[in-house]
Amino acid sequence: MLRVNAPPGRGRAHGPREGGQTVRAVAGTSSLTEQVVEAVREAIHSGELRPGELYSVYRLAGQLNVSRTPVREAMLRLAEAGLVRFERSRGFRVLRRDPREIAEVFHLRLLLEVPATRRATRHAGPGLARALHEELEAMRAAAADHDEPRFMRHDRAFHDAILAAGANRRLAEVVAGLRDATVTLGASTVDRSRSLADVAAEHEPILAAVLAGDADAAATAMRAHVAHTGELLVAQAAAENGRPADPADIALVHEALNESTT
């Protein structure tokens, strides 16, 4: 129903509020704008907001029961992230899921995340190994419960832990942004052809290599994992639109066979 997190918790009550249940800033995430960003992300993810369709800040604000300002700011942020596009005096459009776009994102992720994995392995302390182990276990548990959201959280945390250890905050932020883009674009990040357990299994070689301190092996394992995921998502996106997956897109994903050394 496209709602923004609205616990009874009191927050700042601002300008006049006529009726209906009010939506306030909640302790954890503060800003209403951020909540709207999340709500819209989820709405796109769940298919409630469909690509190609025209929407308006006006109506969306009404549905969410917040004013237009935070909605507008949220949409501007999403527009910058490439998820929607404003059309002058018409509204904004949720962009169609383009296999090419996904291929580009994974091309980038490989370019960044593989070297980051190498760096992380090289500089890994005991904390990293433990964190990765925990996240992997959590992924397995979530897979057993078929709890996809929880699974995704830990999958994400696994990658984030490696990125954080890679000692380049900017890189971590960029990759996080890229991942957000695909998570929102992909109706289901875990597509039909892989079970959650399979995805979890793909992380094992990465953890093993990190534990062994073998940077090259870790990088290779990460590359295999990300490239595999990218290839599947490209194919999935292609299947949703035109039928066949463009070989050029698949090639783009796999083209990032970079070897980085220090």
Added chain:
Amino acid sequence: MLRVNAPPGRGRAHGPREGGQTVRAVAGTSSLTEQVVEAVREAIHSGELRPGELYSVYRLAGQLNVSRTPVREAMLRLAEAGLVRFERSRGFRVLRRDPREIAEVFHLRLLLEVPATRRATRHAGPGLARALHEELEAMRAAAADHDEPRFMRHDRAFHDAILAAGANRRLAEVVAGLRDATVTLGASTVDRSRSLADVAAEHEPILAAVLAGDADAAATAMRAHVAHTGELLVAQAAAENGRPADPADIALVHEALNESTT
């Protein structure tokens, strides 16, 4: 004086406007918000807005003679780009120029721009070579005139042309964002130790390799150029803050010795 582009040209006249010259949307760039973004970028670049200082949307809006809304939106975008940081109920602060940050940006640029150069060379048509040649000539001319802004524009165009030919729009956007960050952070992107002519000369090997169709050579030349620039900027930033350049930061820039193949 921190102004936003305000030609006499008429545009949409909105809400009540008391006095003073009005600032309107101009044909070229439309949105006031964007104009404010540019104005603030330049103000930071020129040192008019100093790092560490506290500013407020309120006052800035007054100085620019626009309302708070576009200023706020502009600052939010800059905050996302990492140039400023909002402090709750206090204002926003222009972030101090951190050598580490610059090193990270160049680490990223190397990771992305070197493979992109390889790709571009491989897929280069005659248009690319011509465009690069033109930009390089324009850079030389601007260097002769000591016209730094014009030089920067063509330098940027040179890199953009390569990125565009790299056939990954997303990558081009990310790199453009990274460059914007450093351009704004660096008081002067062309630092004291290199003349404009020297910088132009660094682009020659890149063009030559692209002309020759030698992808590896082009990539190597691009790496040398970007790494060199990064190293100088890191040193310059370090000199402005604490005295010595942290070897770790320099190392970070040079660590991106990646070799990518197809």
Added chain:
DNA sequence: ACCTGGCATGTAGCATGCTGCGTGTCAACG
């Protein structure tokens, strides 16, 4: 039947009012 022009409708974008909150200040008290 086919243009054509004016008008109603809905929109993004800007201006501005309003509120709770963090912070500095200064006075009263120990």
Added chain:
DNA sequence: CGTTGACACGCAGCATGCTACATGCCAGGT
């Protein structure tokens, strides 16, 4: 002289009024 507490001030953030503009629709003309 040090400590504390109330108060004023300025801020970000949200709500909302307002305007120009793009588009679709329908009437009137050809």
